[in-house]
Amino acid sequence: MIQSHLLTTEPSTVQFAGSTWPLIFDFWAIRKLGQRYAPEDTSLDWLRELMAKVAAGDIDAMCGCLWAGMLRENPTLTFDDVLALLDEASFADLVALPEQILAAMQDAYGIPREAGGTGGPWDWEVALATWVKEWGRSEAEFWRATFRTFTSISNGLAKLYEKASQGGASTRAPAEGYSLFDLLSLRGR
Amino acid sequence: MTTTPAKTATSCELGGHVWDLKYTATALRHLQMIFGSLEQFATQLLKENMGQGLSLKTQAILIWAGQKAVEPKLRLRWVERFLRTADPRVRMLLVTWATADFARAVFELAAARIDAANPPVGQDDEDGEGL
Numbered sequence: 001m002i003q004s005h006l007l008t009t010e011p012s013t014v015q016f017a018g019s020t021w022p023l024i025f026d027f028w029a030i031r032k033l034g035q036r037y038a039p040e041d042t043s044l045d046w047l048r049e050l051m052a053k054v055a056a057g058d059i060d061a062m063c064g065c066l067w068a069g070m071l072r073e074n075p076t077l078t079f080d081d082v083l084a085l086l087d088e089a090s091f092a093d094l095v096a097l098p099e100q101i102l103a104a105m106q107d108a109y110g111i112p113r114e115a116g117g118t119g120g121p122w123d124w125e126v127a128l129a130t131w132v133k134e135w136g137r138s139e140a141e142f143w144r145a146t147f148r149t150f151t152s153i154s155n156g157l158a159k160l161y162e163k164a165s166q167g168g169a170s171t172r173a174p175a176e177g178y179s180l181f182d183l184l185s186l187r188g189r
Numbered sequence: 190m191t192t193t194p195a196k197t198a199t200s201c202e203l204g205g206h207v208w209d210l211k212y213t214a215t216a217l218r219h220l221q222m223i224f225g226s227l228e229q230f231a232t233q234l235l236k237e238n239m240g241q242g243l244s245l246k247t248q249a250i251l252i253w254a255g256q257k258a259v260e261p262k263l264r265l266r267w268v269e270r271f272l273r274t275a276d277p278r279v280r281m282l283l284v285t286w287a288t289a290d291f292a293r294a295v296f297e298l299a300a301a302r303i304d305a306a307n308p309p310v311g312q313d314d315e316d317g318e319g320l
Contacts, residue, residue, distance in 0.1 A: 057298075059218040080261075086214035087258055091294070094214065095301040 011073070012104030014066065016093035017085055023069030023101070025108035033068045036079070051105060054098050059086070062094075065101050200259075201286075204271065204279040210255030210287050212294035219254040220291070231295040240288035241281060245272055248280075251287045 011022035030047070038046035053061035067082040089097070132139055200209035210216075217227060224230040234240045240248055249269040256263050272280050 059214050059221055063214070063218065083215055083218065087211070089214060091297040091301040092304065094217075095298060095305050 017088035029068040
């Protein structure tokens with residue numbers, strides 16, 4: 001029920017260039033990806049597009065996702081560092097990577113879906129508790145990171161945000177049935 | 190069986206510059222960002238007489254991308270100027286070399302995709318034993 005990879009430090013892994021590399025796709029990773037690929041976007045369409053590019057074998061998208069996923073354990077890593085690692089990858093590695101990266105991202109963020117589809121589950125209480133207690137971040141920051149901007153939440157879940165921001169967030173937020181994709185792209189069910 | 194990209198290129202001095210074209214991730218990323226489909230670009234190069242029939246700009250991009258892994262600060266403009274002023278035989282050799290190595294990378298990627306889509310028969314047999 002809970003997106004364990006998102007909420008714990010247990011990473012997913014990918015294999016290339018003869019090594020196994022840990023990937024953690026958390027809020028930080030998604031923010032870094034957003035800053036790189038869609039600094040102006042308030043919806044999460046860019047993430048869907050990015051994942052589609054990864055699926056199609058786009059090396060820039062693959063490299064960006066690997067970089068973001070590796071950042072938690074290697075905060076000083078740059079995009080070019082990861083690109084240099086990819087230079088050591090075999091062609092078979094390059095072909096196998098998209099599926100591995102997407103599996104890791106979907107473990108964390110849920111499956112990007114069209115309207116009417118189903119995404120993975122999500123637990124607000126655990127997510128918020130992890131954010132605050134484990135990562136030492138503020139609750140306000142959680143909501144900012146989750147919803148990105150007020151503009152982006154003005155199309156359906158604004159009421160939810162309003163209630164959540166007024167305190168007692170974890171008890172007022174829906175307990176399950178939302179993936180991070182739902183939250184960030186605000187496509188409630 | 191696929192080869193490792195890093196092992197497909199050899200360095201060579203042409204026109205007073207040491208070239209070491211490598212069509213690994215760095216180069217393929219640049220070419221993908223500029224031309225989109227790597228397969229279509231490779232086809233275009235092969236159809237245009239191993240790249241000889243393409244514009245100087247396109248030839249320069251192909252060579253610049255291949256050289257970036259070993260010369261990260263190399264500027265496209267420098268490669269364009271090099272090609273414009275180099276002995277035509279040097280330009281022809283360099284473009285042919287780059288086209289051949291890039292096309293090989295694209296073919297190797299395609300071969301790896303076929304390998305991935307068709308796992309060895311023995312693996313299926315093993316899976317079947319448990320049934």
